[in-house]
Amino acid sequence: MSELIDKLVCENLKGLTPYESARRLFSVGDGGQQQIWLNANESPFANEYDLDDARLNRYPDCQPQGVLRKYAGYASVLPEQTLVTRGADEGIELLIRSFCTPGKDKILICPPTYGMYAISAETCNVGIVKAPLKQDFSLDVEAICASKDEVNLVFICSPNNPTGTTVDTKQLRAVLEHFADSALVVVDEAYIEFDWQHNWASELKNYPNLVILRTLSKAFALAGLRCGFTLASPDIIQTMLKVIAPYPIPDPCAQIAQQALTEKGLDRLETQIQFIAQQRSNVKKALSQFQQIELIGDDKANFILFRTPSKNQLMKFLVEHGMLIRDQSKQLNLDNCLRVTVGNEQQNQRLISLITTFFELQEATQ
Numbered sequence: 001m002s003e004l005i006d007k008l009v010c011e012n013l014k015g016l017t018p019y020e021s022a023r024r025l026f027s028v029g030d031g032g033q034q035q036i037w038l039n040a041n042e043s044p045f046a047n048e049y050d051l052d053d054a055r056l057n058r059y060p061d062c063q064p065q066g067v068l069r070k071y072a073g074y075a076s077v078l079p080e081q082t083l084v085t086r087g088a089d090e091g092i093e094l095l096i097r098s099f100c101t102p103g104k105d106k107i108l109i110c111p112p113t114y115g116m117y118a119i120s121a122e123t124c125n126v127g128i129v130k131a132p133l134k135q136d137f138s139l140d141v142e143a144i145c146a147s148k149d150e151v152n153l154v155f156i157c158s159p160n161n162p163t164g165t166t167v168d169t170k171q172l173r174a175v176l177e178h179f180a181d182s183a184l185v186v187v188d189e190a191y192i193e194f195d196w197q198h199n200w201a202s203e204l205k206n207y208p209n210l211v212i213l214r215t216l217s218k219a220f221a222l223a224g225l226r227c228g229f230t231l232a233s234p235d236i237i238q239t240m241l242k243v244i245a246p247y248p249i250p251d252p253c254a255q256i257a258q259q260a261l262t263e264k265g266l267d268r269l270e271t272q273i274q275f276i277a278q279q280r281s282n283v284k285k286a287l288s289q290f291q292q293i294e295l296i297g298d299d300k301a302n303f304i305l306f307r308t309p310s311k312n313q314l315m316k317f318l319v320e321h322g323m324l325i326r327d328q329s330k331q332l333n334l335d336n337c338l339r340v341t342v343g344n345e346q347q348n349q350r351l352i353s354l355i356t357t358f359f360e361l362q363e364a365t366q
């Protein structure tokens, strides 16, 4: 880094490394064609959409009304309780920028969990309190509640990435009530379509401090669109509108999001969720046959977490054969753990056949 940049860079950014996204870890260029990507919890389906270029000369609406209304309808909330963002990740950042004063306030996270809560907090110079999940990946309600008056936002991911576990209803109610007058409780429902019965949207009317994050990146198969939603009280939404960019949602994205949320789009979503659930159970069954693999957590999303003592060698073998999955072993209590996204039939079969070969080779050389 040049002396000038070194001198100017924000104090709180000095020690930071950027989020190691799946795309950044394996920046593949042209080689991407032959690779199988089961490392970012993307959908294996690439669905088709129509685009109308008639309005591309105009700035888009800050909050495209068609998308807002359709998503609110899908989530059974009011449009006033809905914010469209550039992915759920932007929702995370807007919450931190709206409700945490830099250098003063803190958020609470429950690791092992999604990495962006901490990264957004760090880039915004906001503190982080950790209340790790218990051994069975349930919330440590006592530890969370001990931070009352210390934190402004409590992030809870359900189903949790990367453990695939859903938060217990009673536990979450206890947390919401405990922080009723002191903090917002943010429930990240990025994977909720895979466990729809546990969605919290209908509880917004009971808990004014509840915030829900959603995305089109996972079950909706639109990670490339960068479109997410925040569901919360109109007060919270209005506050976030103070900090959001003037034109966060490009017009082509709004068009596609709206099509994804039509009746036809939602029917297709349902079919694809069913398909992934079926594939997930096949992959789980196949993985459970390996003596050296232990399934970890639960399966309430579109990925599977497992532990193997040969983690490093297996990762290396898979990468060498064009199969990318995600190393989660640096996360708290997830030593030797790998996470694999459920893909299409062919991708999943390839995964299992590579793992089979790997353990056969390993046995042969022992």
Ligand SMILES: *Cc1c(COP(=O)(O)O)cnc(C)c1O
Residues within 6 Å of the ligand: 041, 086, 087, 088, 089, 090, 114, 157, 160, 161, 188, 190, 214, 215, 216, 217, 223, 226, 227, 228
């Ligand atoms: C993928 C993911 C997100 C990010 O979603 P985008 O809408 O693509 O920004 C947020 N939270 C969790 C838990 C995720 O796994």
